[in-house]
Amino acid sequence: MALDHKPAPNDLRAFWMPFTSNRQFKSQPRMLVAAQDMHYTSADGRPILDGTAGLWCCNAGHGRPRITRAISEMAGTLDYAPAFQMGHPTAFELANRLVDIAPDGIDHVFYTNSGSEAVDTALKIALAYHRARGEGQRTRLIGRERGYHGVGFGGISVGGIVNNRRFFGTLLAGVDHMPHTHLPENRMTRGQPEHGAHLADELERIVTLHGAETIAAVIVEPMAGSTGVLMPPKGYLEKLREITRKHGILLIFDEVITGFGRLGSPFAAQHFGVVPDMVTCAKGLTNGVIPMGAVLTSAAIHDAFMTGPEHVIELFHGYTYSGNPIASAAGIATLDTYAEDGLLTRAASLETYWENALHGLADRPHVVDIRNMGLIGAVELAPIEGQPGKRAFDVFVKAFEAGILIRVTGDIIALSPPLIISEAQIDELIGTLGQVLSEAA
Ligand SMILES: Cc1ncc(COP(=O)(O)O)c(C=O)c1O
Numbered sequence: 474m475a476l477d478h479k480p481a482p483n484d485l486r487a488f489w490m491p492f493t494s495n496r497q498f499k500s501q502p503r504m505l506v507a508a509q510d511m512h513y514t515s516a517d518g519r520p521i522l523d524g525t526a527g528l529w530c531c532n533a534g535h536g537r538p539r540i541t542r543a544i545s546e547m548a549g550t551l552d553y554a555p556a557f558q559m560g561h562p563t564a565f566e567l568a569n570r571l572v573d574i575a576p577d578g579i580d581h582v583f584y585t586n587s588g589s590e591a592v593d594t595a596l597k598i599a600l601a602y603h604r605a606r607g608e609g610q611r612t613r614l615i616g617r618e619r620g621y622h623g624v625g626f627g628g629i630s631v632g633g634i635v636n637n638r639r640f641f642g643t644l645l646a647g648v649d650h651m652p653h654t655h656l657p658e659n660r661m662t663r664g665q666p667e668h669g670a671h672l673a674d675e676l677e678r679i680v681t682l683h684g685a686e687t688i689a690a691v692i693v694e695p696m697a698g699s700t701g702v703l704m705p706p707k708g709y710l711e712k713l714r715e716i717t718r719k720h721g722i723l724l725i726f727d728e729v730i731t732g733f734g735r736l737g738s739p740f741a742a743q744h745f746g747v748v749p750d751m752v753t754c755a756k757g758l759t760n761g762v763i764p765m766g767a768v769l770t771s772a773a774i775h776d777a778f779m780t781g782p783e784h785v786i787e788l789f790h791g792y793t794y795s796g797n798p799i800a801s802a803a804g805i806a807t808l809d810t811y812a813e814d815g816l817l818t819r820a821a822s823l824e825t826y827w828e829n830a831l832h833g834l835a836d837r838p839h840v841v842d843i844r845n846m847g848l849i850g851a852v853e854l855a856p857i858e859g860q861p862g863k864r865a866f867d868v869f870v871k872a873f874e875a876g877i878l879i880r881v882t883g884d885i886i887a888l889s890p891p892l893i894i895s896e897a898q899i900d901e902l903i904g905t906l907g908q909v910l911s912e913a914a
Contacts, residue, residue, distance in 0.1 A: 502516070510536065533814065540759075544803050561798050566805060599614070611689040613649065613688040614647065614649075624637065654704070667706065680722075690750075728740050744847070751770045837911055840854060854910075868913050871912065872909045877902055
């Protein structure tokens with residue numbers, strides 16, 4: 474669709490939208506023009522209840538005054554400071570605040586601008602860490618089927634989503650994948666499923682195939698969000714930790730979705746009681762308001778780089794906007810907001826209510842599975858024959874018309890509302906979704 478004239482402000486053609494069916498959207502736009510607390514406002518003036526915290530990121534809801542104020546004050550005080558060989562206090566303060574809420578043993582913060590960059594940064598740190606310790610032959614990276622780790626070349630290489638990989642060439646060499654943990658025998662499980670801890674043993678098989686001394690790191694989402702809310706079976710993450718530790722392989726938890734209270738603890742690592750060597754995060758780090766991501770690492774990883782002459786750069790990696798002052802200020806204000814409202818643990822107290830409401834949809838047409846944990850949930854629908862994804866996409870469009878924002882991946886509806894949601898709003902969200910499911914049948 475070439476532009477045959479200079480576009481007018483309401484011309485939708487120039488913007489090539491990400492992960493969007495552009496032609497469908499532009500023929501039937503779903504525009505949001507404002508947001509406050511639990512609601513968006515659509516362009517036609519309707520309140521839309523946010524069932525997805527934006528894109529899994531606005532954990533404190535929208536328009537939080539502390540965050541807005543911090544951004545505007547920092548923009549007027551220090552708009553930008555060079556990220557390399559210079560510093561500003563707010564980035565250091567935020568790093569300390571993040572370490573305060575991070576799992577024990579995680580002590581350092583490397584800033585990025587997104588989850589994708591956090592993932593690629595963590596993979597690079599893993600490779601460089603082994604090299605710094607004289608184990609430069611550890612170059613293999615292990616991901617998992619149905620894993621989502623953003624869209625950088627590192628992230629799509631370790632990720633396990635075919636459409637995110639197959640159009641983009643040969644990707645990184647030396648990557649293997651473990652099987653995903655989504656088993657039919659766990660259908661309709663409330664919380665963590667019973668079956669599947671043995672799937673972690675696949676890592677031993679990969680180790681046997683290549684030799685542990687060639688493997689740098691394993692990266693997994695502790696709970697896989699983007700591919701449809703796939704839970705870790707009981708004992709699975711513990712096993713991964715045991716096997717990686719035994720073989721000197723680093724374990725990276727990609728907590729871009731699970732970080733900042735989604736499961737009822739600051740990080741999923743604390744929720745499951747399994748501490749990795751690195752944690753990637755983004756999204757809820759600034760309540761989704763300003764792009765920012767981070768890699769949180771153990772002291773052992775950080776300290777392995779702190780050798781050699783002091784004037785030499787220890788890690789040849791970083792971004793123009795790493796620790797940007799405005800993003801850092803937003804991050805501190807976000808952590809303050811989470812603390813004031815008790816949001817990093819609120820999902821735990823709402824979990825049973827949420828679970829009961831969600832599983833109340835079990836008798837709706839075409840529902841084949843429901844799963845939940847913390848304030849996250851999925852309703853999986855049977856696909857229409859020959860048209861995978863169509864049934865859920867139609868539900869998504871109808872739900873928006875009915876005043877709720879949900880998210881779909883294939884035929885899976887994923888829900889992850891802001892952590893400020895009330896019980897009455899849970900009823901409204903699930904009630905409306907139930908109606909739409911019945912009407913769409
Ligand atoms: C687990 C995980 N990792 C990485 C990313 C990528 O983050 P971003 O879109 O900020 O690059 C996402 C985004 O949804 C994610 O869910």
